[in-house]
Amino acid sequence: MKTPLTLAERRTPLSVKLGLGLLTWFIVLVFFFPVLWMALTGFKSETAANTPTPKFVFSPTLYEYQSVWYGTAGTAGLRGYLEHSIAISAGSTVIVIALALPAAYALAIRPIRKWRDVLFFFISTKMLPIVGAIIPLFIIARDLNILDTQRLLILLYTAMNLPIAVWMLRSFLLEVPLSVIEAAQVDGARLPRQLRSVVIPLIMPGLAAAALLCFIFSWNEFFLAVNLTTTNGATVPIYLVGFVAPEGEFLAHLSAAATVACLPVLIAGWAAQDKLVRGLSMGAVK
Amino acid sequence: MSLTSTTRHRRGLPAAAAAAALLAATASACSNPNASSSGSSSGAQTITVAVTANPLMTTIENLTASGFEAGHPNIKVKFVTYDENTERADVEKDVAAHGGQYDVVMIGPNDIASWASNGWIDSLDSEVAADTSYDVGDLLPPIKDALSSKGHLYALPFYGESSFIMYNKKIFAADGLTMPAAPTWAQIEQLAAKADDTSKNVAGICLRGLTGWGDNLASLDTVINTMGGAWFDKNWNAELTSPATEAAVNFYVNLVKKYGEPGAGNDSFNQCLNIFEQGQAAMWYDATVGASTVDASGSPIAGDVGFAPAPVDKTKSSGWLWTWALALESSSKHQSAAEQFMNWATSKQYIAYDASKNGWAAVPPGTRTSTYQNPEYQKAAGAFANLTLQEIDSVNINQPGVAPQPVPGVQYVGIPEFEDFGQQVSAQITAAIDGQESVSQALTTSQQIAQQAVINAGYKS
Numbered sequence: 001m002k003t004p005l006t007l008a009e010r011r012t013p014l015s016v017k018l019g020l021g022l023l024t025w026f027i028v029l030v031f032f033f034p035v036l037w038m039a040l041t042g043f044k045s046e047t048a049a050n051t052p053t054p055k056f057v058f059s060p061t062l063y064e065y066q067s068v069w070y071g072t073a074g075t076a077g078l079r080g081y082l083e084h085s086i087a088i089s090a091g092s093t094v095i096v097i098a099l100a101l102p103a104a105y106a107l108a109i110r111p112i113r114k115w116r117d118v119l120f121f122f123i124s125t126k127m128l129p130i131v132g133a134i135i136p137l138f139i140i141a142r143d144l145n146i147l148d149t150q151r152l153l154i155l156l157y158t159a160m161n162l163p164i165a166v167w168m169l170r171s172f173l174l175e176v177p178l179s180v181i182e183a184a185q186v187d188g189a190r191l192p193r194q195l196r197s198v199v200i201p202l203i204m205p206g207l208a209a210a211a212l213l214c215f216i217f218s219w220n221e222f223f224l225a226v227n228l229t230t231t232n233g234a235t236v237p238i239y240l241v242g243f244v245a246p247e248g249e250f251l252a253h254l255s256a257a258a259t260v261a262c263l264p265v266l267i268a269g270w271a272a273q274d275k276l277v278r279g280l281s282m283g284a285v286k
Numbered sequence: 287m288s289l290t291s292t293t294r295h296r297r298g299l300p301a302a303a304a305a306a307a308l309l310a311a312t313a314s315a316c317s318n319p320n321a322s323s324s325g326s327s328s329g330a331q332t333i334t335v336a337v338t339a340n341p342l343m344t345t346i347e348n349l350t351a352s353g354f355e356a357g358h359p360n361i362k363v364k365f366v367t368y369d370e371n372t373e374r375a376d377v378e379k380d381v382a383a384h385g386g387q388y389d390v391v392m393i394g395p396n397d398i399a400s401w402a403s404n405g406w407i408d409s410l411d412s413e414v415a416a417d418t419s420y421d422v423g424d425l426l427p428p429i430k431d432a433l434s435s436k437g438h439l440y441a442l443p444f445y446g447e448s449s450f451i452m453y454n455k456k457i458f459a460a461d462g463l464t465m466p467a468a469p470t471w472a473q474i475e476q477l478a479a480k481a482d483d484t485s486k487n488v489a490g491i492c493l494r495g496l497t498g499w500g501d502n503l504a505s506l507d508t509v510i511n512t513m514g515g516a517w518f519d520k521n522w523n524a525e526l527t528s529p530a531t532e533a534a535v536n537f538y539v540n541l542v543k544k545y546g547e548p549g550a551g552n553d554s555f556n557q558c559l560n561i562f563e564q565g566q567a568a569m570w571y572d573a574t575v576g577a578s579t580v581d582a583s584g585s586p587i588a589g590d591v592g593f594a595p596a597p598v599d600k601t602k603s604s605g606w607l608w609t610w611a612l613a614l615e616s617s618s619k620h621q622s623a624a625e626q627f628m629n630w631a632t633s634k635q636y637i638a639y640d641a642s643k644n645g646w647a648a649v650p651p652g653t654r655t656s657t658y659q660n661p662e663y664q665k666a667a668g669a670f671a672n673l674t675l676q677e678i679d680s681v682n683i684n685q686p687g688v689a690p691q692p693v694p695g696v697q698y699v700g701i702p703e704f705e706d707f708g709q710q711v712s713a714q715i716t717a718a719i720d721g722q723e724s725v726s727q728a729l730t731t732s733q734q735i736a737q738q739a740v741i742n743a744g745y746k747s
Contacts, residue, residue, distance in 0.1 A: 047584065050560045135383065142385050226376060230334055230366045230387045244369035245339040246500065247555050247575055 035262075042068075042256030049252035064256035078260055081239040086264065088150050088235060089218035092157035096165045096214050097207065099158070104169035105195070109181065119170070122163040130160075134227050141228055148229045156224050161214040168213070172206030173199070205278035212272055219265055236261045331623045332362040333389040336380075338373045338610060342445050342650050343392075345640060346631055353639045354630050361623045370500065374705070381406035381615055389618040390628055392610050393441060395432035395683075396695065400702045402435040407613040409438040413625050420629050424654045428681045429609050432694075441611035442632040446652025447575045448605035448677035449508060450670075451594040454587060457481055457488060457568040471509065471537065471597040474569065478545035481568035490545030492558035492567035493538070495719040499698060499708030501554040502715050504606055505571060507697040508596060510534040511687035512604035517699050517736060520690050522746035524737040526711070526729050530688075536725050539718050551720040563587055571597070573608070574677060577670035578647060593670045595677060600688050603680035606697040609652065652678055692745070707739035 041049050043060040071077030103122075107115045137156070138147070146152045176199055184198045200207065222237040229238065240257055243250040269276065337343045347365045355362060366388070368376060377391045381401065393401070401407050414422045422430075425443060433441040451474065453465055461481050466473055478490025494505045510516065515531030518524055525531055542550045547561050555572055562570040563585055570576070581591045596605035612628045614621065630636055634656055637649045646666035649657065651674060657663055658675045686696040693700040698708065714728035714735075740746050 050556070052557075052561055052564055052566060135379070138379065138383055138385060142383065147385060147387055226368075226372060227379065230336075231364050234366070238368075241369045241372050242339055242367035245341065245556075246370050247573060248339070248341040248344075249556065249559075250339070 038255045039259045040255075041252055042259050044252045044255075046249040046252045049255070050249045064252045065260070067253065068257045068260055078236065078239055078257060081234055081236045082261075082264070084150060084233060085219055085235040088153045088157065088233070089215050091150075091154045092161065092218050093211050093214045095154070095158045096161045097211050100162055100165035100169050100210070101195070101200075101207075103162075103166045104173050105199070107166070108170045108173035109176065109178070109199070119167070122166050125159075125163055130223060134223070137224075138227060148231065148233050150233045152228055153218075153221075153225060153233055153235070156228075157214075157218040157221060160221070160224075161217055164217075165210045165214055168210040169203070169206065172203040172210075176202050205275040208272045208275040212268060212276060215268060216265055330360050330362060331620045332364055333618075333620050333624050333627055334364045334366060334387065335390040335392075335612075335627065336366045336368070336373055336377050336388045337392045338370045339367050340610075343367065343610075345644060345648065346444075346636070349636075349640060349643060350631075353636065354627060358623075358626060361626065363627055381617070384617040386615070386617040386619060388615055389620050389624040390612050391615055392444070393613050394611070395607070395609060396698045396700055396704065397702070398433055398440050399435045399693070399700060401613070402438070402440045405616055407440050408616050408621075409440055410442060410614065410625075410628075411438050413614075414439065414442070414629070417629050419635070420633060421656075424634065424656050426653060426655060426675075426678055428607055428678055428683060429653060432607055432609060432683050433611050441613040442628050443609045443611045443653040444632055445575070445650035446607070446609035446678060447573045448607055448652070448674065448681060449505070449572060449596050450574055450577075450605060450673060450677055451569055451571050451597060452562065452577060452580060453569045453592045453594065454562070454565060454567070455590045455592045456587075457565070458592070461568075463568075465592055465594050467594070469594050469597045471512070471599050474571075474597045475537075475541055475545070478541065478569060482545040487566055489547040489561070489567045491541065491569040491571065492547045492553065492561050493542050493550060493571055494554045494558065495542055495546070495550035495716055496552055496554040496557075497709070497713045497716040498554065499705060499712050501712065502719070503708055503712045504608075504697040506535065506538050506715060508604045508606050508686075509538050509599075511696065512597075512599040512601045513537065514600045514688040516687050516689055516691055518692055518740065520692055522692055522740045524733050524740070526733040526736055532725065532729055535715070535718070535729060539715070539725050542719050543721070551716045574605075574670065574674040575651060577674070578651065578667065581669055582647060591669070593673050595673065595680075601686070603677070604686070605677040605681055607678065607681040607683055608697070701740075701743070701745065703739050703743045707735050710735045 037054075042064050043062070044055070044058050045061055045063070048055055048058045068078050070079075106112050107119060112118065141147045141152055180198060180202070181194055184194045189197065219235075220237065221235070222241075225233070225235045225238055226241070229235070240254065240261060243254045243257065337347075343365075347367070350363050350365075367373075373392065377388065377393065378397075379385070380387045381391065382404070391407075393407075402409070414420050422439070426446065429443045429446045430439065433439060433443060451465070451469060457463075458465065458477075458481070463477055463480055465477070469477075474491065480490075481488065482490030494502045496502055507517075510531055513530055513534035515528060515534045516525040547553060547558070547567055553561070555576065558567070558570050558572055559576055559579060561567045563580055565587060570580075577591070577593060579585065581588055596603065598604045612631060614624055614628065618624050632653065634654060637654065637657055640649045641662070646660070646663045649663065651657065651667070651671075658671055664671055681696060683694045683696055685691060695704075698704055711732040714723075714732045717723045718725045718728040737746075
């Protein structure tokens with residue numbers, strides 16, 4: 001039995017649908033092409049990558065990807081930097097969510113007095129350009145003897161992402177019907193149980209979206225990392241700028257490194273895809 | 287009990303406490319880098335060296351374990367590699383704030399005078415004198431002078447360079463052209479006009495147009511110097527709109543526009559290297575260090591490259607002078623270990639060690655007389671070795687142009703503020719090359735920028 005056509009399907013001619021489909025593919029390809037080109041360039045030799053006219057036909061080699069992963073004799077590969085980035089980004093994300101959830105709860109479910117001022121205060125911390133604070137931060141870190149440490153970046157990335165997470169989680173918490181929480185209370189659930197069994201499951205897509213966003217912001221952050229770390233706390237973006245040589249060829253190696261550097265975020269995004277789509281649109285409609 | 291919107295509660299406190307505990311736990315879970323970086327428990331010292339990204343530095347990073355650490359078991363070397371602009375900014379912040387993140391830093395001659403007078407880097411006179419095998423007298427005099435301030439040496443050169451003309455002998459032969467032994471810029475323009483052939487996708491000459499005081503201004507400043515122009519006169523009056531400077535900039539911009547590579551506003555060393563290697567430019571005026579790539583075995587035009595001195599006009603020579611050198615941060619906590627590494631990295635022994643691993647053509651050029659006296663280096667780099675040495679030796683860093691200038695510097699003005707206003711002026715030059723504004727407009731704006739910068743910095747009242 002045929003499924004009956006919807007009204008929209010009946011009205012849209014096949015040629016228009018085909019045209020729209022082709023247009024969509026075209027737009028997707030235009031957006032995706034730079035990423036594809038980056039990944040492909042990583043398979044080229046430096047000579048093949050550095051031609052004035054782009055080369056689509058070339059002899060692929062794994063040399064650059066291997067040297068990115070393992071390093072060359074005497075120089076470190078990307079692995080150490082990846083470990084730093086994962087520890088710092090994951091560590092700061094966990095702390096951000098742990099702090100943002102109760103804060104957002106106090107601003108949404110049970111609004112404290114002057115909750116508007118508190119919300120504004122949170123977002124006002126993002127108004128100071130970080131470049132204006134870098135020298136004081138550097139001197140404080142130097143005096144506390146925590147320059148070039150992972151815990152310094154965890155602390156700073158937590159502070160950097162906390163306002164965004166609070167704002168995001170608050171908008172998700174506003175969607176939770178008060179009656180559901182009241183029903184849990186009637187059943188004798190106290191606050192921790194309400195959060196664990198009712199609130200968190202309801203806002204899980206939003207929580208995932210906020211966490212992933214914090215993770216991505218931490219992963220890509222360059223300015224603080226380059227100014228406050230050298231080796232022991234250096235993250236993936238620091239590794240990437242090490243190849244940009246004014247007097248030397250680096251495109252193939254940089255492309256391979258950038259492709260590998262994108263993978264963890266890509267995998268995390270792909271794994272949380274369904275939650276993300278729901279989460280990112282959750283707070284948008286009221 | 288029902289909830290109301292105004293109900294206040296303090297049950298969040300345990301959650302906050304738990305989060306704080308989590309923060310502390312995560313922080314303590316991270317390694318203590320200070321322990322690993324000093325390594326004092328085992329008696330070993332780790333020194334951190336900040337370098338700019340380039341192929342010669344990659345080589346030394348590869349050779350340090352076997353060539354230096356093996357002979358100095360108590361010293362470990364960690365390299366931190368950045369692109370040029372990031373390295374400059376990061377290193378300057380560290381030395382200025384006495385951060386002590388680096389022990390050895392890679393700097394250029396433009397930083398020497400101000401960093402030395404600020405006490406950010408240490409004089410190396412006694413250190414190199416104490417090491418008899420170092421042979422400081424072997425360093426090329428112009429390079430050593432560029433790294434000295436008030437008679438004291440503040441950095442040891444890792445490699446040095448000047449600029450010259452490279453040309454494609456096949457294209458020249460096909461067009462019936464001959465490169466003069468000591469070309470003038472007028473002759474280069476004539477050659478470029480004849481060699482330029484858009485139907486064959488061959489530009490007459492490849493020149494830098496990319497914004498950056500180390501990019502387009504490096505080439506352009508040598509043209510300004512030899513044509514009688516200048517950035518400033520002896521009393522810090524900006525000279526960018528003087529007839530001589532304007533004529534020089536007009537010459538450079540017109541040469542690029544008429545016979546240069548298409549899209550020159552985006553090109554610097556790497557882009558011109560590729561264009562020249564692919565046979566898409568008959569000539570290339572750039573750093574002498576480019577010769578070791580275009581004439582190396584992997585290059586498509588190896589063996590077909592000719593070399594000529596930097597073109598001149600009113601001066602006898604006009605090449606630039608640059609060196610990447612290693613300096614000792616005054617706040618370094620491992621001064622002795624850092625000095626030992628610097629001596630090794632810039633020594634005759636390192637050059638010989640590099641040659642034994644990678645061949646003589648690949649050794650760092652432009653630092654030591656002994657390199658150019660070595661028959662094996664002459665054999666490997668004979669096509670350009672002597673000309674490179676000649677170009678470096680002919681540079682007068684105190685007065686590269688026709689008139690005296692307030693501070694030393696060939697392709698830069700030797701004050702810290704130049705990095706900022708030089709960058710702004712270079713953007714104006716790119717705009718002129720791209721045709722967004724006239725040379726006259728670009729120089730009028732540049733004159734104001736340069737003059738105001740030296741007034742603000744207190745060089746001129």
